[in-house]
Amino acid sequence: MNVRAIAAKVLNQVVEKGQSLSQALPAIQQELTPKDKALVQMLCYGVLRTLPRLDFFCRSLMKKPLTGKQRDLHFLILVGMYQLLYTRIPSHAAVGETVSGAKALKKPALKGMVNGVLRSFLREQETLIAKADQQPALLYCHPSWLVKRLQTAYGEEKAAQIMTENNQQAPMWLRVNARFHDREQYLALLTEQDKQAQGTDNNDNALCLESACDVYQLPGFEDGWVSVQDGAAQLAAHYLEAQPNELILDACSAPGGKTVHTLELQPELKQMVAVDFDEKRLLRVQENLDRLNLQATVIHGDASKPDEWWSGEQFDRILCDAPCSATGVIRRHPDIRWLRRDSDINELVSLQQDILQALWKKLKPGGVLLYATCSILPDENDLQIERFLASTSDASLIPLSSKVSETVCQRQILPNEQKMDGFYYAKLQKAL
Ligand SMILES: C[S@@+](CC[C@H](N)C(=O)[O-])C[C@H]1O[C@@H](n2cnc3c(N)ncnc32)[C@H](O)[C@@H]1O
Known part of the structure; x- marks a missing residue:
């Protein structure tokens, strides 16, 4: 052929x-x-x-x-x-x-x-x-509606930088399974195989490979020593800060990268509940759990209608990795910009709002909800959270990390910032 x-x-x-x-x-x-x-x-x-x-x-x-x-x-x-x-x-x-x-x-x-x-x-x-x-749309190879949205959000110069980054190849990131090795130990295993990688400041498990390779060439991949996950996506489990004996919900969980990372970091949870609307993608969550020998309750359900699947016990922490425009991961999925339409954005914003409001009711007083998207559009991110806060009297922003050195409550990561994908995080707490 x-x-x-x-x-x-x-x-x-x-x-x-x-x-x-x-x-x-x-x-x-x-x-x-x-x-x-x-x-x-x-x-x-x-x-x-x-x-x-x-x-x-x-x-x-x-x-x-x-x-x-x-x-x-x-x-x-x-x-x-x-x-x-x-x-x-x-x-x-x-x-x-x-x-x-x-x-x-x-x-x-x-x-x-x-x-x-x-x-x-x-x-x-x-x-x-x-x-x-x-012509900007031809120079940067993005659809005109997205050029316009990025220019409105970031100004012409920054938008041009973002679009240039979107056209680069993304590096391969690894997540070292904390249950087997720390980052330095795994780095030594990679070095033995002549593979070069670098760590990053705010994520103890992440390594960015200098050149991509087949996953089966990675030491211990099949035994669950390591997984492939972008550095920005890996921040979710760190920011969630799950504690022993807690009941955790990963509300839009498939294919399960953040579910398993949370379980790797906190082996003493009371229970992890992993929900997703897409039955096929949900199979991947179970595959990931099996490969890493981890346990979660996997549920096919709609995060905007939790009463259809909720057990009745309020969650200590909720990760809402919401369905989004995926405009932060265009360098990994160059088709996204041609498959998405401008009108999708408003539909997604309204779905995210429904999901957030529905999940909030299932959170314990004093509980924490981490909102995440792989979008770089303010409508889905800080404006979404601003609207939520304005309409939810018992919600307030808290720092993403309890480490004293990290005090920000929201973080917009742009594509290729410290080599990571574009991502957004906001951490909310429910009043006692
Ligand atoms: C950004 S992806 C999640 C990635 C996942 N958290 C991970 O780290 O592997 C968003 C997910 O939301 C799911 N989704 C979309 N609408 C949903 C809904 N109404 N309820 C639950 N899940 C939904 C999609 O099927 C998709 O798997």
Whole structure:
């Protein structure tokens, strides 16, 4: 099978059919060699990171856009342009392999057309690039609605920085299981294998690898010594500060990264209840618990309707890792910006509000609720919390950490801040 053609098919599924990259890619990668797998992945991620630019180049060079059954060829051309602009693949090989992709997509008669567009692109690329750079949506490769939202929230310069970071590759972060090793001990195991990693100040379990690797190459991965989780996501369990004998709710828990981290840090809980609305994703919570040999009560339920699944005992602490726009993790999921619509944001804000209000009623007096999102949009974050505080008389903000040195009650992490994903945290306490 032609790797360029496979990439074009995946891109068609994502951009035209709205399937997520994390669903479309593994489905098609199963039959490939590791080398081809890596190439398909690189091409799909790369095209999605630069989509509007490549679309613009293609539109400029063609009299009529490719639609309907020929739409896969449009993506094949984008794959060709991506290789010419952003990879070290020699141009004759990039063009040759891409043109052959037309045959693999069962459109051999259109090989000449693909060849013609790519050759015109090679001749005209400088002029086209200069034109694209004049439009922010093409320069930063984000949809106009998101450019506008980021500029309103952060100003033009900061928004430009954020979008540039969103287009970089994210590093691989590890969470060292505190039950087996401390960070220094695990770092020594990595060093023995010639793997370099760095720790960070405010998270004792986190290590950021210098270069990504297969999880099965990590010392003790199968035995639960280590997990893969971004540094910002790892802060949740630290900020939650679960104590012995407490009843904890992780209300939007799947795939379970924060559930298991909380259990790793606090082995003496009374009970951990892990809820999620998505039954399929909930299976991953159980898988994570099993791999790490941890226990939780896993419940398929709606966090905005706890009366449908709640046992009747109020929680000591609640983690509300709310469904959100995921605008903080665009560098890991370059398809998010094309799958989301501007109108989704208001819907998400209102769902988050419903969830927060419903969960608050299930929190003990004196209990703590940690609100988290992987969003960088104020509407979902500090403005959401501001509204909640204004309408909830028994809620107040408290410092994210009880360590004396950390006094902030809310934290907006921007993408690539200390190499982490974009994330937001706010910690609330219910009056006694
Ligand atoms: C940001 S993800 C959670 C990630 C998870 N906490 C972790 O660390 O692995 C948000 C989750 O909210 C779930 N979700 C969306 N709407 C929900 C609802 N009404 N009730 C419960 N879970 C919901 C989604 O299925 C998704 O798994």
